[in-house]
Amino acid sequence: MFQINENYLKLQGSYLFSTIASKVAAYSAANPQKDILRLGIGDVTLPLAPAVIDAMKNAVEEMAHPETFRGYAPDGGYEFLRRAICEHDYRSRGADIGTDEIFVSDGAKSDSGNIGDIFGMQNRIAVCDPVYPVYLDTNVMGGRTGLADPLTGRYEGVIYLPCTEENGFVPQFPSERPDIIYLCFPNNPTGMTISKSELQKWVDYALNSGSVIIYDAAYEAYIREDGIAHTIYECEGAKKCAIELRSFSKNAGFTGTRLGFTVVPKQLMCGDVSLNDLWARRQSTKFNGAPYIVQRAGEAVYSEEGRRQTREQVDYYMRNAACILDGLKAAGYTVYGGVNAPYIWLKTPGQMTSWEFFDHLLERAAVVGTPGSGFGPAGEHFFRLTAFGSYENTKAAVERICSL
Numbered sequence: 001m002f003q004i005n006e007n008y009l010k011l012q013g014s015y016l017f018s019t020i021a022s023k024v025a026a027y028s029a030a031n032p033q034k035d036i037l038r039l040g041i042g043d044v045t046l047p048l049a050p051a052v053i054d055a056m057k058n059a060v061e062e063m064a065h066p067e068t069f070r071g072y073a074p075d076g077g078y079e080f081l082r083r084a085i086c087e088h089d090y091r092s093r094g095a096d097i098g099t100d101e102i103f104v105s106d107g108a109k110s111d112s113g114n115i116g117d118i119f120g121m122q123n124r125i126a127v128c129d130p131v132y133p134v135y136l137d138t139n140v141m142g143g144r145t146g147l148a149d150p151l152t153g154r155y156e157g158v159i160y161l162p163c164t165e166e167n168g169f170v171p172q173f174p175s176e177r178p179d180i181i182y183l184c185f186p187n188n189p190t191g192m193t194i195s196k197s198e199l200q201k202w203v204d205y206a207l208n209s210g211s212v213i214i215y216d217a218a219y220e221a222y223i224r225e226d227g228i229a230h231t232i233y234e235c236e237g238a239k240k241c242a243i244e245l246r247s248f249s250k251n252a253g254f255t256g257t258r259l260g261f262t263v264v265p266k267q268l269m270c271g272d273v274s275l276n277d278l279w280a281r282r283q284s285t286k287f288n289g290a291p292y293i294v295q296r297a298g299e300a301v302y303s304e305e306g307r308r309q310t311r312e313q314v315d316y317y318m319r320n321a322a323c324i325l326d327g328l329k330a331a332g333y334t335v336y337g338g339v340n341a342p343y344i345w346l347k348t349p350g351q352m353t354s355w356e357f358f359d360h361l362l363e364r365a366a367v368v369g370t371p372g373s374g375f376g377p378a379g380e381h382f383f384r385l386t387a388f389g390s391y392e393n394t395k396a397a398v399e400r401i402c403s404l
């Protein structure tokens with residue numbers, strides 16, 4: 001009789017988005033005349049930039065002719081895309097990353113889960129609380145945790161790094177030494193970030209303790225303030241201790257088009273084993289590359305036009321973020337994030353739980369957000385609003401919340 005991977009049975013039900021969906025559906029059925037405004041999901045809404053669409057169309061045309069048709073992409077991605085990434089995302093920021101340290105993929109979600117393949121099962125992981133759930137759940141699936149405590153929801157064997165109002169939503173060094181540290185800045189869900197000097201401290205910590213940092217920079221394009229690293233490789237020594245995950249989803253609207261990449265520096269070693277070699281082997285064995293058409297679309301993001309157009313899209317979302325932030329502050333809410341990220345992390349008023357506030361907003365204002373407790377116990381009494389909707393809807397939602 002075959003056996004299943006029993007680690008999957010340790011997973012806690014992902015009730016967050018399904019519970020939200022069923023509550024919204026029930027409300028909508030009971031109030032069919034109400035126009036529900038959704039500031040809950042982390043998906044973009046603007047169409048792809050014209051420069052991206054043109055590049056895709058050209059690539060589609062190439063696929064129609066025998067002399068320009070492309071089959072399997074090279075392992076790690078086409079040189080044209082890797083060169084553009086190196087130039088614009090790294091060299092322009094003083095980080096000397098080579099094309100052979102970049103691995104093009106179908107997105108940061110897959111990479112953040114798949115990266116676990118190259119690490120041993122005995123490694124202890126550290127994750128922020130609240131957290132983008134993929135880091136935690138993929139380690140549960142892989143067998144790197146014990147069971148979840150039914151009361152706290154925390155997994156045995158995992159080191160949690162609480163990100164709270166008290167520490168400015170910046171994780172502090174844990175008392176126990178982790179082997180793998182997941183960091184994500186600008187952060188989903190808190191919308192907060194870390195200064196370059198604080199990040200340098202984490203790099204130093206990892207170098208001293210022999211840990212590896214998996215750094216998710218999916219929201220890098222939203223950084224507006226100085227003094228924040230756009231890539232972890234701006235920090236000294238990071239090439240010896242960090243892997244960086246990047247995505248085209250939030251900077252260029254590729255959530256449905258699918259493109260990302262992971263940087264595994266050649267200097268990153270475990271004894272005499274190169275992690276770059278291991279990841280190259282993992283990818284060439286289990287992944288057959290992102291589509292040529294999509295990689296050409298990704299290249300266009302770095303063209304002059306593409307950079308201008310995608311920057312305008314990010315600016316559009318950041319205008320929404322400012323609208324939420326300013327509106328809620330003026331109405332007396334305590335709000336965080338939204339300055340270098342498309343997420344606003346608001347403190348629920350009057351000690352309401354995250355779910356009580358969800359119901360309150362839905363029933364009284366017909367506005368949907370995401371309860372902070374769904375991202376981890378330290379998210380209780382917080383609530384996430386996203387800036388990815390239309391400006392009109394965002395403004396209307398803020399007006400409704402403020403008039404409660």
Ligand SMILES: Cc1ncc(COP(=O)(O)O)c(C=O)c1O
Nearest residue numbers: 107108109132188218247249260
């Ligand atoms: C922190 C973080 N990393 C990764 C992703 C997923 O990125 P991708 O669309 O490239 O898979 C998301 C999506 O919401 C995210 O919030």
